[in-house]
Amino acid sequence: MDRRKNDHLRLVVDRSGASSRIEGLYLVTDEGPNIVERVRRAIPGGVAALQFRHKGSDRAEKSLLGGELRRLAADNDIPFIVNDDLPLALELDADGLHLGQSDGDPAEARQLLGPYRLLGISAHNLDEALAAQQAGADYIGFGAMFPTRSKEIEHLPGPTGLAEVRPHIQIPIVAIGGITRNNAHKVIDSGADSLAVISAVLESRDPFVAASELSLLFNRKDPFPRGSVMTVAGSDSGGGAGIQADLKTITLLGSYGSSVITALTAQNTRGVSAIQGVEPEFVTEQLAVVLSDIPVDVIKTGMLFSSRIIDAVATALESNRRPLLVLDPVMLAKGGTSLIDREAVNCLKHSLLPLAYLITPNIPEAERLSGITIVDEDGMQQAARAIHRLGSRNVLIKGGHLGDGNSVDILFDGSAFIRYPAQRVLTKNTHGTGCTMASAIASFLAQGEPLQVAVGRAKEFITNAIRLSQPLGKGHGPVNHFLAAKEIWGESAKSRGPEYNP
Template identity: 65%
Template sequence: MEQKKDFLRLVVDRHPSASPVRGIYLITDDGARLVERVTQALASGVKLLQYRRKAGASGEILSTGLQLKRQCAEAGATFIVNDDLALARALDADGLHLGQEDGNPQEARRELGQQKIIGISTHNLAEALKAEADGADYIGFGAMFPTGSKEISHLAGPEAIPAIKAQVKIPLVAIGGIDRDNGSRVLDNGADALAVISAILGSRDPGLAAAELALLFNRREPYPRGSVLTIAGSDSGGGAGIQADLKTVTLLGTYGASAMTALTAQNTRGVTAIHGVPAAFLSQQLDAVLSDIPVDVIKTGMLFSGENIGIIADKLLQYGRRIVVIDPVMLAKGGAELIDRKALTLFKDRLLPAAYLLTPNIPEAEKLTGCTIHNEDDMCRAAEILHRLGAGNVLIKGGHLAEGTAVDILFDGKDFSRYPVPRILTKNTHGTGCTLASAIAAFLAQGEPLPQAIAAAKGFITIAIKLAQPLGKGHGPVNHYMAAQQVRCRQGAPHQE
């Protein structure tokens, strides 16, 4: 009998690891097209939805709630009603969230049923301990940061989370001003879920905003952390292409998969032959990977043909991949053309608008925009043009300029960010573009927000160039191995066993 009692206790254990209260916790707003926006977010990683309505006719509130509940069921997400016991009962919601003045969790559980999830908003340790003692399944805790949605009277901040987590054993949902760029601080301090409103529903693309936030949770996973699919050509010399991509991703601690677009006969002196992969076989490779392996980030390099570009664009839509790093490889280090004019037009029409991040060097940016780039101002103008063509974020690499400092410039549609590093005088730069884009993809897959992922990748490629050793008779490859060793040591990441 004792064994049976222990078994039953484990089944109803409310420990965070057994709770569905983990991941992105989306709270609804009162804006237009709510169901459409929520549906996009659910498809990109939202795990819990809290239905909150401040005004409206009761029939319309109920109708919208039924639509949202259905969308949550299809997405496998938890549907919670905010502060309205009668509405939660009418909708047969998965749970109810209560404010400090909105009722007792025990009463709510009696009304809704023992299996329903009950949450309570808290602002300090005393309130959190009381919520747990009263039988809550989770607490909302905040505010983390100032927010424009309402006036903040309790600004706890992320640094207050560890003290709560040390004494309260139910999941903690952090709330208040959380977005892509500060969410990592909240997670690193121990939050189990991130509650957001405008960071997703206020975005022009709620699905993409949700995908960005969902990736942050990978920062807590064991190594290899996250996964990257590289779609590129093979470099027989091993310094660039798929070989460089897989070296970079693996050495930085992320799982790497690949789909090949072309084979090249290539060494440090250049490309002597190219054998394209049939588009149908590329399609089979992509289906094989994307139908089985949970890919976090896709990185593209040499695409070779218009047919390949069309296949890739179709597969991104089919599998709903949103975080795509596109390195528009057009010229080999030795000057060989790697894409024809027809394919370039198709690239701009079909694939460039799918880019979460586009990473052209200056010659590639000139070819894509028709502009001549002589300085940083020209780089900024080119980045704006590429953003207008559809790229979500644009990182133009300034290594081809003559200044003593090599500056890359990121444009996110609103602001410019500079990433300057001292120029390293060496001819051993084969594979730098592939390696940088793959490193960005790996850091994104590991849960770094885009600005930090770029900064970390810049640090990695700079070390790799600095430590490059002469190999071959032309442009030698960068030193992936030693650069990864130094980066991992600086991060304090454990070596993989």
């Protein structure tokens, strides 16, 4: 299970003489405007170390800006490292210095920095990495991993080169160059202890979210149960959907699950007979108590029942934006009972949706949120764009309600559409599909999968859960979480080899 990122993914400068280690998200500054504010917004997302890189020649400006960033790093208890400027590092009392291959003598830098400040050295191949290690570096900056816009690339060892170097190096390796949310997992899997990024975070419209999704990828190195998911939803007394389905999914897929109950329902496979909402103050108390004690990587919301509860959840998340939010906008029960009124829908659109990392509406929910009638994939794409404009960073519209032979879900990340087709399973046992799908995505995100992979694995899981469903009750039976998870674990073992033992 993951720990809080600023406890777990932090470069700790130990001035008592013990060795220090670099791990996690390593943020390098750019030359753009408002850099201090953009860094300030990024740090709570899990930034583990901050490197100040400034190419300007104005010494006074560089010193002033470096001082502001130095104080910001100190206020957030993360180390501050100066790039290629030993005098500035000493002037600012930086926690460390990073040198390129031709940017200074490591022996001189170590002598002036002393034994307890960090020294990083860039390397592009095994010989340079070994030389840096021999010279007393505390970590190696290795790259480039991929082409990048920040500088012209002369050396591109990539993840393959990193994997070849890793067994020979005993100190941490910081991978750098062209790293994004969609390729960073490959770099971690190749042996990187840390990811150095610039534009992937600082050019994002929300540096906090960009940092969060990158820092979360390091959970893939943890043992199982891996990652922590909180579900905020209603209770289904029949056990097929809601909190019950969420916790089954989270646990069976290998994460730790906590919960906040928003409503109680009296229901079975034939429908909902009664709903009792929880007082918003008690929803707030549940959220506050859990988040104050238990690390949570991803929050998944389901049935929120009323505008007052939605407001309470939104307020709590705004004050504690640490976890990513997967928003399943539950509006109708399987039997057709409305689970949310018009006022609550408007509240969800204006208060909670802008906080969402991902929203997962089905066709009727997407129509209600977007105002667009959906009859085909073009309509799904139009609705996804409209919902994205409401504020959610990513939109996944599920196509199960369309009558095609394939059930196609479409993910929109603000720039591109990704299709997830699956053969439609003809069965009435589909109770809990939406809850299960969203919880599976949240679990895979918490385990360190990038969004596109998390959605793909969740799609496979829910398709299997529907296919393996068994009749239960006299109405719409639940999907089969147990056997679907068993298939997922079996495929994981095959792909990772016989040593895989979660």
